[in-house]
Amino acid sequence: MCGIAGVVFKDRKLHPVGDALTKMLEALQHRGPDSAGFAIYGGLGLKENEYLLNIEVKEKPGLLETVKNTVNMVTAIETEEIIPSVEDSIIYRCKIALKSFSLLKPLIMEIDKIDDVIVLNGSHSFEMIKDVGLVKDIAARYDTASKMGTHAIGHTRFSTESIVDRYHAHPFQSYIIPDITVVHNGQITNYWKIRDPLERKGHIFETNNDTECIVHYIADKLSEGYKLEEALEQSVKDMDGPFSYIVGTPDGVGIAKDQLGLRPGVMAENDDIFAIASEEMSLHEVMDTHNIEQISPGETRAYTFKG
């Protein structure tokens, strides 16, 4: 099944959005027990050229030092943090500075060459938290309730196509342009038809996961000047299969639903909050749901700060 959720605080001020999304995802826990993830936007407060890396490192002697050395060869580590996780791995977080965004993906690929190490993500304007297990356990491990921000998207995963691990937990991120994330419920059945043109344009795929394909598709469209709403609308025309997915960008969130409406999606909005999710019980955690709207087959909705 999978559960998806997104929430925007319209005033663009900092709110306890991590707490809001945690509650929304806990309400959707029954839709997927395998893993969960959050992309929490607006609260990192990094300088223009700074990035936060999340790196999964196996607990083996000397391995973390190797990772640090690899990063330091490119840029100095400014701050660092170790988050204990499960299955003999830790999450190593470090803040770095890069001269340009274009250097981020090559650095990630360099770190990924180290055995038993995988970069979960690198971001500037959002905090990625994704791990295996239940929402409440992940929320406690990463203290999601304390995270402040302007908007967020999240996911509870019921694995179908690919393995259960941290990397394949959603959200997925694209590096075509900064800080585009996607959470997804469903399947893209014309996956290769969508992927091939993107690869021919030089975009790099790390997995055969259809959610990665969606996030690159959207990021590619945004890089070509599409507005988020336009990218979502085009995706519904281009993609086959049963799907509902939510996109996160530095400026807002959006949802798209397949043309047959085979995966659920509901939304509610008031003067302060825009919220979307798989089910009403998730929306109910952040607002009054007297006036919820069903996302219709083939419909898209978005809320962006830039109008």
Add this chain to the structure above:
Amino acid sequence: MQKIEINASSKEINSQSRELNRAIKGAAKQYKRITIKNPNSMHYIAAGLTEPVDLTLEGSAGYFVGTMIHGAKIHITENAGWFPADNMTEGEVIIDGSAGDGVGQGIYGGTVVVRRSVGSRTGEIMKNGTIIIGGNSGFMSGLFMMGGRMIILGDVSEDAGESIIRGTIYVLGNIKSLGKNAEVIEVTDDDKKELKELLKAYDFKLEDEKFNQFKKIIPRSMRPFYGKESEEG
């Protein structure tokens, strides 16, 4: 004993659908009226309830509320998710708010009323019974409908009555497009009389003139897939 309140978020039930349904079925043997507090959009509430009780959910229901009920009357004061009243054989499900996809899927009897708009595939594979939608109804309303009647007071989206075999869909608003084997005909005086009585019974107030504006979607052919030879004499 006449009535009882059950709190779905109590320590005993802890918002677990199975525990709530156990409590509902136990109470239905002793009480005529049951009120559920804090249903919080839980799924398959009252599934398989076969006692003729009046059940009120004070809040929203999740998926499959009232699935396979026989004789119960369920009133939901807020919204419902996908497939409310799925496969109901007898009874009533009234939803004061909106609902998701597949309202009244496969019902064999009884009445489903949604006061506001609903999602897609309303009344799909329904065999009999009545569905009333106070607002709009989405894509492929009446998909593979095999009997019964559906009344939609708002608009219907694309492919209304897709592959309809039997039954009737009355639409007051606009029909965006028809599905395969569906056609639109005029409503008769008998249809108007039937609609008036039915809508009045469920507190839908329409001026007399409105009843002339209903469109009636019916199947073009009773045997669209297997040829012209009829088995019905």
